[in-house]
Amino acid sequence: MVKEIERYGIPIVHMSTITTISESVGANRIVPTIAIPYPVGNPNLDKQEEEDLRKDMVNRALDCLATEITETTQF
Amino acid sequence: MRLEQRRIHIKDIQLGNETSVKSGVLTVNKEELISKLKEDKKIKDVKLDVARPGEKTRIIPVKDVIEPRVKIEGDGNGFPGVSTKMAQLGDGKVNILYGAAIVTVGDIVGFQEGVVDMWGEGAKWTPFSSTYNLVVDIIPVEGLKPHDHEAAVRLAGLRAAEYVGEAGRDVEPDEVKVYEMGSHVEEAKKYPNLPKVAYVEMLISQGLLHDGYIYGVNSQLILPTLLHPNEELDGAVISGNCVAACDKITTYQHQNNSSILDLYEQHGKTINFLGVILTPELTTLEGKFRTCDYTTKLCMNLGADGVIVSEEGYGNPDSDLLMICKKLEDNGIKTVLITDECSGRDGMSQPLADTTKEAVAVVSTGNVSHVVKLPPADKVIGNDKAIATLAGGWEGALEEDGSLQCELNAVIGATSEIGYHNLTVKLY
Amino acid sequence: MKFKVLYYVNQFFGQVGGEDKAGMAPEYKKEKIGPALGFNGLLGDEGEVVGTLICGDNYFNENNEEALEYIKNVIKEENPDVVVAGPAFNAGRYGMACAGVVNAAAEMGKKVVTGMYIENPAVDHAKGNAIIVETKDSAADMRNALPKMAAIVKKLMSGEEVGTPAEEGYIAQGKRLTVFAKDRGSKRAVDMLLARFNNEEFETELPMPVFDKVDIAPAIKDLSKATIALVTSGGIVPEGNPDRIQSASAQKWGKYDVSGVDSLQEGGYETIHGGYDPVYANELPDRVAPLDFMKQAEKEGKIGKVFKYFYTTTGTGTAVGKSIEFGTEIGKELKEAGVDGVILTST
Structure with a gap:
C-alpha cells in the first residue's frame, strides 16, 4: 500500500516494527516502531512514559514527511 | 534417549458408561469426562461428540487437536509443566491411541480457529479427517477475559487427552516404534561420515492465540533452545492455539512432528540428526535479530552441515525465516525452508512478505488464500456461523444450503509448515 | 463433433509476402494457410481449423482498432471454440498482433493459445489471457512449437488438465496454484536437503519474490x-x-x-x-x-x-x-x- 500511495507523488512514512520487511518491499521513509501488537505505544511503560514515547514517534513521523531524502531512510 | 511409541490402532470411538479400549474400539465415559473437565471453575459446561472418517460431519470452530496417550514407563505422563508436574520427557514407553484425536471446539476466542470436514472435498484438505475425533465442546463461564478463556480451553483439551489416554494403559499395542538417539558425541562416533542436520522449528510467540509452550514455558520468554527430538515426540511442546488454522501447529502435530519423524527416518542412513532447535517468532525487531543470531550460533556450535527450518504462521515471521536462512547460508550451512504462502485468491501475488536471495531451497506447503468450496454437512459439531469471523472466512462464506466457501486459511492443518500435509504450489 | 479453431497469422506466414506486404489490412480465408495447415493435421479427429485470418504486422500495430474490429467480427461470425495465433517467435510486431488477437478473443470467451520466444516483448501482454507456448527465437522452431500448441488446445477442449509450464512447454502465466503433492512437505524438505548434500539437482518450490521500487516523493515544504x-x-x-x-x-x-x-x-x-x-x-x-x-x-x-x-x-x-x-x-x-x-x- 505504501508504494502505491507514494506513486501518486504523496510523501508517505511507513511506521512499522519489522523494518526489514519495509525495506525489502520498498518503502522509502520508515519510522521503526515498538512491537507488532502495539507499534505506536508500549503498554509496559507507565502512562506518562508511554505518552511521551508515542508523541515523540508521531512527531518523528511527521518531521520525516518534511525531510528530503535520496534513498530509503529510517528516521 | 530411548522412546518406545506403542500404537494401539483405534478403529472407532463410542460414548458410553466406561472408558476403555476393546478390540480397537475406544469407549469414553461421557459423564465422567465431563465432570472431570468441569472441575475447572472457568468451565461452565462441556459437550462431547464423535466424528468419524467418512461421516458427513463438519467440526467448527476447532481450536486444537491432541493425541490421547498414556506413559506406562519412564517419567512424565501427560504434559509436564502444563497439566502435570514437571518431568524430563523423552525416555520410556508410551501407549498411544493411534488414530484417535481430541478436538476442542467452543465459542470463538480468536480468529485463528478452523474447520475440519470428515468427508468428501473437505477431507482432502485437512489431515484430521482421517482420525477418529472425540470432539470436546467447551462452554466457559461468562465474563472470562480472552487470555483466561484461551488458557481454560487449552487445558481442557490436554486434560481430556490425558483422561482418554489412560484407557490404553493396559492394552497390548498393535505396532511399536522405537526412537533412540544418544549424545552428539556418541552419534558422531557411530556415523562419522554422515552430514549433520539440525531441525529449526519456529514457534509463533506473539500473544493471545499466538504462543507455543515448551514444558509449560511460553515461547515468548525463551532464547532459542535445543531439544532432543524425543522430547517433542513425548509431549514437551504444545500449541497455544496459535495463528491461522491452516498453519498453526496443533499439539497433535507437535506430538507427531513430521519434520522430526522424517529426519529420524534418515538418521544413521543418510544423515546424523542433531536435534530440534525451538525458535520463537517475536514481535520486536530486536527480538528477531537476537533470535536469528542465537539460532545460527546453536546450529554452528552443533556443527550442523545442513538445517531444515519450518515456519509457523505468515507475514512478519517470513522475515524471521529468511533472516535465519541468510545467516545460516552465509555461514556455509545448507538450508531448506518449509513455509506456506499468501499468493492471493488468484495466485498472482508475491508469495512471501519478505525476500532474500540466499533462500534457494524452499518447500511450499500451499497458498493460504486458495479458495475451497465445501458441500453441506449432514451434521455440524460446534457452530458453522463462526466461519464469518474466522481468518479465511468472511460474511456470507456460509451459504444458505449449508455449504461453505472459505480460504484454506480456515482449514485446520491444510498448509502445515512443519510439512505435515501434502499440499504444494506449482507455477502455472 | 470436431471443435472449431480459428487461426491467426501475419502476412508472411499467411503466404502473402514479406515486409513489403506488412501494411495489408486483415483478410479472412476459409482455408488452412501456412502454420494453420500443419496445425490442422495435428488435431487429428478431434478438431479442425475452419479458417485463417491474415493481417499485415504494420497494419495491425498502426491501425489497431480497425484491425481488431474486423477480426472480432470474423470471430463472431465463425464462432470458433478456440483462437490460435502465431507462433510469433521473436518478432515484436507480430507478437503484439498475436497478443491483441488472443486478448480480444479471450474477452469474447474463447479459449486462446499462441506461441512466442520468452523475450518477445508481447509475452507480458498476452500471458494473462493466453497460454503461450515457449518457442525458440526463429521460425526454424515451427516444427517443435506446433505440436505443443496443438496438444494444449486438445487438452483445453477435452477438459483434460493442462500440466505445468515445464511439462507442457508453455510460458508460466504467473499463477501460483495449490495442488496435491505425492509426498508430505517434511519428506520433500528432507529430500531437498539430501539433494543439496549430494550435489544433485533440485528445484525450489518457491522462488523468492521480487519487489519493485517506487520514486521517492518530494518532502512537504511547509x-x-x-x-x-x-x-x-x-x-x-x-x-x-x-x-x-x-x-x-x-x-x-x-x-x-x-x-x-x-x-x-x-x-x-x-x-x-x-x-x-x-x-x-x-x-x-x-x-x-x-x-x-x-x-x-x-x-x-x-x-x-x-x-x-x-x-x-x-x-x-x-x-x-x-x-x-x-x-x-x-x-x-x-x-x-x-x-x-x-x-x-x-x-
Whole structure:
C-alpha cells in the first residue's frame, strides 16, 4: 500500500516494527516502531512514559514527511 | 534417549458408561469426562461428540487437536509443566491411541480457529479427517477475559487427552516404534561420515492465540533452545492455539512432528540428526535479530552441515525465516525452508512478505488464500456461523444450503509448515 | 463433433509476402494457410481449423482498432471454440498482433493459445489471457512449437488438465496454484536437503519474490500548512466492524470520518486483525493508529490538519496484489482530496 500511495507523488512514512520487511518491499521513509501488537505505544511503560514515547514517534513521523531524502531512510 | 511409541490402532470411538479400549474400539465415559473437565471453575459446561472418517460431519470452530496417550514407563505422563508436574520427557514407553484425536471446539476466542470436514472435498484438505475425533465442546463461564478463556480451553483439551489416554494403559499395542538417539558425541562416533542436520522449528510467540509452550514455558520468554527430538515426540511442546488454522501447529502435530519423524527416518542412513532447535517468532525487531543470531550460533556450535527450518504462521515471521536462512547460508550451512504462502485468491501475488536471495531451497506447503468450496454437512459439531469471523472466512462464506466457501486459511492443518500435509504450489 | 479453431497469422506466414506486404489490412480465408495447415493435421479427429485470418504486422500495430474490429467480427461470425495465433517467435510486431488477437478473443470467451520466444516483448501482454507456448527465437522452431500448441488446445477442449509450464512447454502465466503433492512437505524438505548434500539437482518450490521500487516523493515544504492522512493495515475499525472487513486476507478497505473525534479511542474503535494479540490495541486503538497525537500536532500548529477520513484494512495474509489494489484506490482518493502527506502504520 505504501508504494502505491507514494506513486501518486504523496510523501508517505511507513511506521512499522519489522523494518526489514519495509525495506525489502520498498518503502522509502520508515519510522521503526515498538512491537507488532502495539507499534505506536508500549503498554509496559507507565502512562506518562508511554505518552511521551508515542508523541515523540508521531512527531518523528511527521518531521520525516518534511525531510528530503535520496534513498530509503529510517528516521 | 530411548522412546518406545506403542500404537494401539483405534478403529472407532463410542460414548458410553466406561472408558476403555476393546478390540480397537475406544469407549469414553461421557459423564465422567465431563465432570472431570468441569472441575475447572472457568468451565461452565462441556459437550462431547464423535466424528468419524467418512461421516458427513463438519467440526467448527476447532481450536486444537491432541493425541490421547498414556506413559506406562519412564517419567512424565501427560504434559509436564502444563497439566502435570514437571518431568524430563523423552525416555520410556508410551501407549498411544493411534488414530484417535481430541478436538476442542467452543465459542470463538480468536480468529485463528478452523474447520475440519470428515468427508468428501473437505477431507482432502485437512489431515484430521482421517482420525477418529472425540470432539470436546467447551462452554466457559461468562465474563472470562480472552487470555483466561484461551488458557481454560487449552487445558481442557490436554486434560481430556490425558483422561482418554489412560484407557490404553493396559492394552497390548498393535505396532511399536522405537526412537533412540544418544549424545552428539556418541552419534558422531557411530556415523562419522554422515552430514549433520539440525531441525529449526519456529514457534509463533506473539500473544493471545499466538504462543507455543515448551514444558509449560511460553515461547515468548525463551532464547532459542535445543531439544532432543524425543522430547517433542513425548509431549514437551504444545500449541497455544496459535495463528491461522491452516498453519498453526496443533499439539497433535507437535506430538507427531513430521519434520522430526522424517529426519529420524534418515538418521544413521543418510544423515546424523542433531536435534530440534525451538525458535520463537517475536514481535520486536530486536527480538528477531537476537533470535536469528542465537539460532545460527546453536546450529554452528552443533556443527550442523545442513538445517531444515519450518515456519509457523505468515507475514512478519517470513522475515524471521529468511533472516535465519541468510545467516545460516552465509555461514556455509545448507538450508531448506518449509513455509506456506499468501499468493492471493488468484495466485498472482508475491508469495512471501519478505525476500532474500540466499533462500534457494524452499518447500511450499500451499497458498493460504486458495479458495475451497465445501458441500453441506449432514451434521455440524460446534457452530458453522463462526466461519464469518474466522481468518479465511468472511460474511456470507456460509451459504444458505449449508455449504461453505472459505480460504484454506480456515482449514485446520491444510498448509502445515512443519510439512505435515501434502499440499504444494506449482507455477502455472 | 470436431471443435472449431480459428487461426491467426501475419502476412508472411499467411503466404502473402514479406515486409513489403506488412501494411495489408486483415483478410479472412476459409482455408488452412501456412502454420494453420500443419496445425490442422495435428488435431487429428478431434478438431479442425475452419479458417485463417491474415493481417499485415504494420497494419495491425498502426491501425489497431480497425484491425481488431474486423477480426472480432470474423470471430463472431465463425464462432470458433478456440483462437490460435502465431507462433510469433521473436518478432515484436507480430507478437503484439498475436497478443491483441488472443486478448480480444479471450474477452469474447474463447479459449486462446499462441506461441512466442520468452523475450518477445508481447509475452507480458498476452500471458494473462493466453497460454503461450515457449518457442525458440526463429521460425526454424515451427516444427517443435506446433505440436505443443496443438496438444494444449486438445487438452483445453477435452477438459483434460493442462500440466505445468515445464511439462507442457508453455510460458508460466504467473499463477501460483495449490495442488496435491505425492509426498508430505517434511519428506520433500528432507529430500531437498539430501539433494543439496549430494550435489544433485533440485528445484525450489518457491522462488523468492521480487519487489519493485517506487520514486521517492518530494518532502512537504511547509508542514504547518499540510494536510496529513492516517492509514493503517492494523485492522482498526469502528466497534462492530460495520463494513465487515476480513480479519485476515482482506478483500476490502474502509474509511471512517474522524473529523469529530480527538482519538480513535474516543471514536469507539477496535481491532479485527487476525494476526496479532488484540488486547493492547483494544485497550487503546491509537497504539496502532495514532490519531490522538496527530490531532494534538494539529492543535499545536505543527501540521495544518489531519485529513477528515481515516483509512484502514487488515494486513495479515493479505495478498500483495490486494494491497496494491487498496493502495492505488486509497492513494487516488488522497490525491484528489489534496492530501499532502500520509502516515501508514503496520502491525
